[in-house]
Amino acid sequence: MLKAEQLSLVRQIDMVFKELEEELSGLTSGTVFLQIRNNTIGKFGIRHNPIAGRNGQLSEEPYGLNAEQIHSFRKMAIEALKYKRYWTHGEISYEFALRQGAVVVDAIMESNYNMANLLIQRYPQKEKGASTYRKLSS
Template identity: 50%
Template sequence: MTFNQISLARQIDMALEKLGGELKGMVAGTIVLQIREDSVGRFGIRHLPVDCSDRAPVAAGMTAEQVVELRQLALEALRHKSGWTHGEISYDFVLKQGRVFVSVQFESNYNMANLMFRYSPKNRDRREASNG
């Protein structure tokens, strides 16, 4: 079975599972997945601690159960993706009062060069247009 034969939802679940160890203990961040031909390419976490000072007590980060909840929320949000195969999905997450909150951003990408190639007239059509 090749990677292209695995559904995008399953690929995203696999990526988030791989990031699970890194997600445990975090209180906020952004998970970024780059999509190409409905396949996950690169993925990772952008993380900026909410409070970098040593003055405030450090909040406990996500537990294993909360990481699973984050994965479920991310997969539920995938139903809003439609009609595009290239782009990026960003999951902004935060742990507040023991609950995981997720905001999702979908970015579709298209390549104008591909569109121009498809719609450019063939040489014969150009000659006919100039003779006509």
């Protein structure tokens, strides 16, 4: 069985879009998000835009993205990876909306770094076994 870290990010995004296909088919706008750690997608999903309400009534969208629009969205999401540079931890968000029959996508990339890891890599501890408590001789 393959592990997620053995799959390329492109293949993982393809799998995400296959999983979200039914949900996307009921939406005309929102944000698909991917949380990435070590170039592996962990949590992913869709942030729906607010459900419109008028005169005390909430109404569901009568339609969403069709198969061709979802395919186009997936291609743009994969194409956006060309702009990912160096980082391995972060989030990619794809804001999408249906405009005049075409899906419009804006990709937002967020890199995350950890100061503790950076300090350990650049300034390793000189004394092995350092601890908060000093050693007491017996």
